[in-house]
Amino acid sequence: MESSNFLRDVVIGMSDGLTVPFALAAGLSGAVDTTSIIVIAGIAEIAAGSIAMGLGGYLAGKTELDHYNTELKREYYEIENLRHREIEETKEFFASLGLDNEVQEKATEQIAKDPDKWVDFMMKYELGLDKPHPKRATKSAFNIGVSYIAGGLVPLSPYFFISTPFSALQVSVALTIVCLFVFGWAKSKIIGINPWWGALQVTLIGALAAAAAFGVAKML
């Protein structure tokens, strides 16, 4: 679970990091004469994007934890003070599974014996909430932000060394397409879909975004 969360964060950060700065740089390559402005715009985008995504990830994790704790308190309050209603809700859960009245009664009676287990059950199956890790939010913010920076520096790196935008663009396209493909392949392996098909999809999104940005900038 730990490692799958880590990988999920890297995937979130890196897929946008590889795609958006790549497309922005490609777009500007069609519109300006020197790569210095592309480097500035690219780095500004990476700074903005990594903060927005990283803090976004932090807040999402924080909100999830707050929400869980609020609901947890409410359930403890309810089994104490609205016991009758909670008994009804627990019975309804078993009824929804298609169990007969006798089994509903017995199961509810057994679950209701232990308050902690009962609340656990309500959290998980009535509300569909899993307990989030308390430190998750901070870690998640950091992992997503750093992955975005790492991803974004790939398409931008050729512009550091080559002063003609169109020459830098060619190297950036080649480099980024390879990275998108490898990244898409690895990502698909992790989430368990066909890796070649997944790699193709990720690469196509990146290429499409870059082509659109290039086209739009050229038009203006």
Add this chain to the structure above:
Amino acid sequence: MESSNFLRDVVIGMSDGLTVPFALAAGLSGAVDTTSIIVIAGIAEIAAGSIAMGLGGYLAGKTELDHYNTELKREYYEIENLRHREIEETKEFFASLGLDNEVQEKATEQIAKDPDKWVDFMMKYELGLDKPHPKRATKSAFNIGVSYIAGGLVPLSPYFFISTPFSALQVSVALTIVCLFVFGWAKSKIIGINPWWGALQVTLIGALAAAAAFGVAKML
């Protein structure tokens, strides 16, 4: 459920749309002499970002649906061909709730009578998978993409009409801060957290991203 998915997509698209193009434009305002390059970079970013996020949303939805259908087939196969093991797994679920052996047996027996209900049960409670809406992926892509564009045009609009970057930046900051605050307030209301605190958080992320982008671009 329908409307909550729609709102979720709008929130995803708009929070990044308001933040990243805002920060990029702010960053470039510290580095260039004319707003025309900011408009080009901003529109290129909005094109790239909306495609990356929209298609990203589409693929996420598509993958979720594929995954659900694969697991659904597997469960039907298993209750047909590995009935004994599935009976064990169903019993284990009830055991994990703290129910005694008799109730485990009876509940399992009753659930296993109807194959469709049984598979439904396994999907939901053994695997924790909810049935995704088949058209979700396409709708989601569209909603996220359009929300990103709508969000992104807010901070960029002053640069269309004002030719001095720093003057445009001042209008953009005022306009976007107000929009971030209103958006953060509405978002917090929807997800059920304190709206003032939520609005403040969203606004601070936007401001921080813009300040970082401005600072980094100024340094270069």
